[in-house]
Amino acid sequence: MTTTRVQLSLARFLTREHHRIHLIGVAGSGMSGVAALLLELGHQVSGSDKSISVEVERLRRLGLQFFQQHSAQDAADAELIVYSSAIRPDNPILIRARQSETRTARRAEALAAIMQGKRGIIVCGMHGKTTTSAMTAHVLREGGLHPSHYVGAEIPILGQNAHWDPRGEFFVAEGDESDGTIRCFYPEHILVLNIEPEHLDFYEDLVQIEAVFDQLIGQTSGKVFFCADDAIATRVCKSDRSVSYGFGENADYRAQDVTLEDFASVFSVFRGGEKLGEARLNVPGRHNVQNAVGVVALASELGIPLEKIATALAKFRHARRRFEIKYASDRFLLVDDYAHHPTEIRATLAAARSTGRNRVLTMFQPHRYTRTKALRQEFGAAFDQADRVVITDVYPASEPPIPGISGQTIADAISAHGHRGVTYQSRFTRVHHDVGNMLASGDLVLSLGAGNIHEQLSILAAELVVAEKLKAIVGEEGEMRLHEPMAKHTTLRVGGPAQFWIEPRTEEAFAELIRFCRRENLPLFVIGRGSNLLVRDGGIPGVVVHPCGGAFDDITVKENEITAGVGAKLKQVAYAGRDAGIGGLEWMEGIPGEVGGALRMNAGAMGGQTFEHVVSVRVLDAEGNAQTMTPSEMQVHYRHVPTLEKNYAVSAVFRGVSSGRDEIVRKLEESQHKRKTTQPAASSAGCIFKNPNSVPAGKLV
Structure with a gap:
């Protein structure tokens, strides 16, 4: 089949002449690539979009006139x-x-016309074509063929997502089958990675999909490279001018002896019965090895020696959003991937599992309501290799909602398949909260989806930069957790998450936390046991410090004085007094709090108040410096100690009176009896109210 007169006219218009051209939606990954090609071809290019992307900024430097409308x-x-x-x-x-009869062209029509100026190579299929087309262009470039290229994503190793190189004959392009416009192309060669039901918002069924590939094959003048491991691709593509590749024995080019390493793969390449050599691919996953063999087949048929191909493969790095590492440390690894179809998800999870991390935690954003509805069962079976899965709502991609279809649809399907670690988070902005709180050392976090789920992973990555520094301060003995629900740490059992929950075990660590927050301008909030503390559902931004364990829980007795860390429970102080024959502190038995909170609010009960018994308080000031203060040096009021708003208590010395053990026990029992007979047996928040001067708050309540 030959190209039409209209296509030849457009090809001449774009590749041999210079014109004024405007692109609608120029910020998108596909349109920005076309804009780059047109600019390099010498056209005067303008473009419009509602948003600005990194590619738009680059294109502006090349001469694009951009309008954000x-x-x-x-x-x-x-x-x-x-x-x-x-x-x-x-x-x-x-x-x-249309009104002015100005010439118009769809993106694929323009790209196909530009390709007419070269020997075209189309990389196509439902999955993997962005990475594979980038790999193809890279290998041909390293092989000295100076190809032009067009890829639907940012490609760091290629420098940009599209480039016109006047020196070379070949043009490598990622073919988009999603809307049928792949039929616009008349390439010399095609590389078909896979064919299966997909884009069912556009196609009625697999028959229509196969028809589009049949037409493309008919419009291809040279060789058809296809994956022999894919049954549908084999049926559609196999002919006397096809070249097959894959893992199977019947493939013309095949990979054997595949070894999957941490973020790399090593394999042998065979052509028929002949071993051509070894290759190393520095991107993870068996599916990438399979696609790389397709690139080897194509490059070899174009005359590039395997030695050069292998060298190029060893240098290759992923496209953006294709198993892209967003954060890496000794404790955590965060990876983003564009996978949004069940087949892609399974392959990406297998690659994640091959990295050897302890667990794979996954955040997934379904893409399009039609795909979610059509493939819900397939999605349900796609997450077996994920330890935990958080599903958020559907990214619509301009589709209207379908009643009854949401992220919950996928979560239910995964649960029905037998997975016990899936949750649904309807609030997109809280996905990183849920995943962050699951994190443990050795985990890999994977964001999956073609929408904007990567934004949640990026937020988590930024938080981990801070979290790792906080963890280093408190050491192995301390605790650091992200987005810790405050409902776990308050007696009211309500409250949203603390962004950074920290439990230091030493005064030195606490002091360094104060200094760190001051340097980094991070909000700092210190809590004790959380008695009667009301936290909003939105949680607490910044660092929430709970000094506990270690020295903070210590209680020592000397004569009539008890020294207690701020993490010690008041009840334990009262019992320490009992055991040492120190009375006057029996009222502490009835307060469900810790020393730190009692000092901060001058807590009291049964007629006693904290500062009536305080000899001194050791504090850290706003710069982390330690000092010891007596009550006379502090502002102390009823249920309020202003001095401790900017100073943080670490321990206190309490003084009681010598008393017999039996007398202390009697008073403790009286306190317990009074509390049990006058206070509700169930949990309550009665003590959250301060007593007015004239009447007790409880009576008013």
């Missing part, structure tokens, strides 16, 4: 309007173009 006036002098399938028919620029 879609206004017909901004494209009034354009000789060609290029738009993608995502652009609605009521776009004002498109309406104006």
